[in-house]
Amino acid sequence: MTISARAKTISCTGLIILLLFGLRTGLCGSVDDAQSFALQAAEPYVKEGFQVREDYWGGDLGSGEKKAVRQQLFKGNEYWFWMGTEVERARISVHIYDSDGKLAEEGDSWQKGHFAAAHIIPKATGSYFIIVAVEESSEERTHWALVYGFR
């Protein structure tokens, strides 16, 4: 193959990759973006020894809507759940309840604009409810992602 033919092949391949990448981004970019923000919120805690799980929850919610996720937690561990959205003008929240519906999170749980986090040191091993909410948003539907870490 001549150099010019090879260059042409490379350039065509590059174009195809760009098109495929663009297509992929277009299909699933928003929840991925939300996850990036949730991971940003988690980042300082990794330095404190929290192992952030690879799996995460995500979806979209309208303003004022809530969603519950249920998660098995173990007494003896300490957990943080971090929530994020790419919609910068959104206000989101995350709170943790035990299986009886009693608020179970620590007092240092926080929310700040399009980031929120809830901290729990479980008093018992079992299922807990993590309630995620989009309190306000400039968008009709707001993508969200929730990651968690433990130590």
Add this chain to the structure above:
Amino acid sequence: MIPIRKPLQVCAVATVALSLSTWAEQPPQRIDVKQLSQKIEGVVVPLPNEVFGALNKLGSVNWKEYVRTNKSSNFTERPRIALLLGTVIADGFIAVQAEDAPAVRDIGQRVQALARGIGVERSITGHAKAITEAADKRNWEGVRQELDKTQSSVQQAMNEVHDEKLSQLVSLGGWLRGTQVLTSIVTKRFSPEGAELLHQPDLLAYFQTRLASMPEFNVPIVHEIHEALGEVRPLIDVGNAHISSDSVKKINDITTRLDNGIVTR
């Protein structure tokens, strides 16, 4: 697509300065959980080291006793490979607890071979290499993270080709091996706190539901696990009561039997 599996993205952006002085608005002290039932999102199965970490805090454990590196049988049935893959990844977490670098390396290679058996090897090649490198440096936190990434990548690759059921069997294999080791440790040195770590009724119900939706996997071990989980459920679904030492022993017998079924032909 919830929960979602995806390799951890290293955020290039600067860490957000999150002021801890920004407190959350006061949430309600109590909610009606019955009203939530229609709005529950998917389950994320805890990693074996999540329960091992909690167990470690109850007293020292001789993890070397539980390290397993022997090559298990080679299977051709994809459900069997998926279950075994989950089990071997759990063995990786045990080897990390024992800080056994040669075992971690062997397990990394075994994971790669099993992933090849179900056609998802490419998704984990980088992680398998990273596991070996981290084990050589005795970077145990790094190995743990890579094992999580390995499992996540394998399952994501399966989900992408609509093999979600195989992906669930990977989680189940890991959960069974983790529960076998947990019950073995608690049986040897019983404490109500150790037994309480078995209080996972919703997770068990999740696996039972998933297995019930896999009639196409006509392999005896899958049926055997489904039946056995029915035996385990009343032993751990005890409400506010304690899980007894007898129950722990019974669960250990059951999970040991299932583990043998998973690793041998």
